[in-house]
Ligand code: SF4
């Protein structure tokens with residue numbers, strides 16, 4: 001970008017009537033960072049980045065904070081914080097106050113905390129003296145504050161797998177307030193989570209589209225007990241996080257490939273997998289060695305995050321198109337999600353990538369034994385004609401059982417998260433225990449995490465987050481792709497989105513670029 | 517006696533509307549009622565291989581086999597439904613004789629996703645031996661023993677038939693088209709004595725999961741009739757669960773297309789009447 005362009009872009013942001021003051025500041029910071037030179041890359045990697053075959057999700061050329069940071073809130077509450085000049089809380093009021101203050105100081109790629117803590121666990125020490133009514137009142141005020149103070153759809157909390165008074169109260173509040181923020185995941189363990197808690201969660205899904213359901217045993221296997229699902233289906237270690245998330249466009253790789261399926265798996269794919277690894281490595285090194293984030297941020301200084309619990313996320317997307325293209329090139333008709341052979345090919349591709357990533361040492365990734373975490377990336381709003389992660393394209397999903405069968409094998413290989421969305425019919429409202437059956441079944445089938453979409457609650461689920469229907473005028477019949485274009489902030493397409501709430505609650509992760 | 521083969525119209529692997537929890541539903545072919553409000557009339561009769569549907573099939577996947585029976589090539593059928601539309605006999609060329617073991621295999625595939633199975637139709641009690649065999653196999657199985665077994669019936673079965681099912685059946689949903697025998701005959705072609713007796717008998721055995729009242733405008737939906745029906749049901753069992761359903765045109769045969777759909781406000785007012793009678797568990801659809 002030359003100086004003149006820079007001026008024009010900056011001016012656009014400054015004068016954009018669709019952006020709030022905070023949003024302008026965020027994008028202005030991005031523009032300033034954008035004029036710095038990129039960490040050194042090989043020519044091949046730089047070209048692949050340029051062509052968006054590999055993508056840094058517009059994180060900026062000079063990373064100065066980790067992308068996803070999961071502070072150990074339990075430890076902060078227990079010890080107090082010198083940096084925040086706060087003593088350890090002694091009751092619920094102090095604890096909630098402590099947390100609200102702390103959230104303002106937790107960095108992330110979006111500028112808002114992507115993780116708020118597992119409330120049922122971190123607040124447990126403070127609720128013994130609260131009767132049900134005062135617990136409800138205090139949590140409700142807190143919940144409202146979260147939505148108004150942290151207006152980003154990727155701000156995320158976790159509950160479960162155990163039942164608790166706190167989780168029950170929060171589900172009730174969710175159903176009353178119908179807020180987009182915070183996003184919620186329920187950890188489900190077949191042995192620890194009672195049907196009744198899942199049922200409560202299902203009733204909440206009917207109203208709000210939340211929570212998202214997570215397989216606790218699978219997560220514990222890959223990440224240990226102290227993990228959380230944050231932002232948009234990213235599972236990481238508490239006290240750690242992910243330096244960066246970059247992704248490989250499998251559709252583009254398939255388009256560039258000439259040859260048969262074997263040579264795709266043995267030559268083309270490994271080539272691009274390594275180019276993305278190179279990009280990730282360069283970005284991690286800049287963050288840790290040049291910006292020296294872990295040497296000065298108070299979270300690190302006070303031991304609330306530890307470098308050796310961090311790793312980086314290795315994202316993939318566009319699997320559906322890549323499989324279909326390779327099948328077509330091989331003269332076969334089968335499509336991903338519908339055909340055994342196409343599905344088998346999809347598993348081969350992901351297994352291959354998984355092996356390559358597991359064989360590739362990565363600096364400062366002790367959180368995953370010196371390797372990046374594989375992640376099925378659920379897309380940003382500029383993605384066109386390419387399907388999120390390893391999903392089956394929207395509108396082409398087979399009937400639910402076949403859908404689960406087709407995608408479940410992938411879930412095993414994505415420790416840092418993969419997600420699928422199941423569309424359910426409204427009739428299920430009268431029989432919520434049917435959803436409990438499906439949730440339990442899906443986990444038995446090997447799913448790691450998933451979400452339900454009901455056509456008739458007040459929310460629309462985009463690639464991974466929610467918006468309220470009443471906030472979008474003339475919403476163009478379901479379909480994530482359309483929905484997410486709505487959110488390309490400031491774009492012309494977006495001009496029909498006029499409601500205050502839509503402007504207020506952006507999804508910076510999904511709309512990472514300054515409007516043009 | 518266990519029938520090794522059943523005449524199946526179709527199965528649905530996940531259903532949230534056929535009893536408690538998520539259920540595998542088996543639709544059996546053949547019914548002994550001829551309801552004006554039937555939503556899937558192609559399940560009523562056996563196919564007589566008249567061949568009317570063979571020509572219209574756009575995929576050309578219907579033909580006569582060596583024994584002059586109409587058969588279909590399943591893999592090529594697109595489920596367009598044209599054959600069903602043209603059939604003059606309220607039947608389908610797509611129903612199949614299915615071995616019990618094959619059906620059990622299909623249930624096993626989804627067993628960790630479901631609370632149980634529901635046998636519907638058509639009228640499932642017409643194939644009571646097959647149904648009893650199926651339920652019995654489920655109850656005796658290590659892997660499938662947790663599944664509950666339900667029947668969705670028009671209530672025409674006699675006590676002997678229910679006696680064969682009761683030991684292995686967890687619950688039944690029974691349709692009561694009309695309390696008045698005359699109206700019942702007008703709406704279904706048959707008298708309702710057996711239906712009323714089935715309701716009493718199943719309630720006595722505590723296997724009556726729910727009674728369904730389909731409200732067809734102008735036929736059985738006057739407040740007075742509904743109140744009497746609710747009272748009768750309440751007297752049979754005060755804990756009775758009732759599902760009140762407003763008539764919809766979906767799937768109904770063309771000769772009954774003049775029947776208007778039920779109005780939501782009217783159904784709501786009938787629901788109030790039923791509640792007043794003392795019925796506690798009422799589901800309105
Ligand atoms: S399905 Fe109907 S039209 Fe086709 S052969 Fe059978 S009875 Fe005749």
Ligand code: SF4
Pocket residue numbers: 572573574575576577578588592593594595596597598599600
């Ligand atoms: S549904 Fe009937 S008409 Fe349609 S393709 Fe199948 S057999 Fe042919």
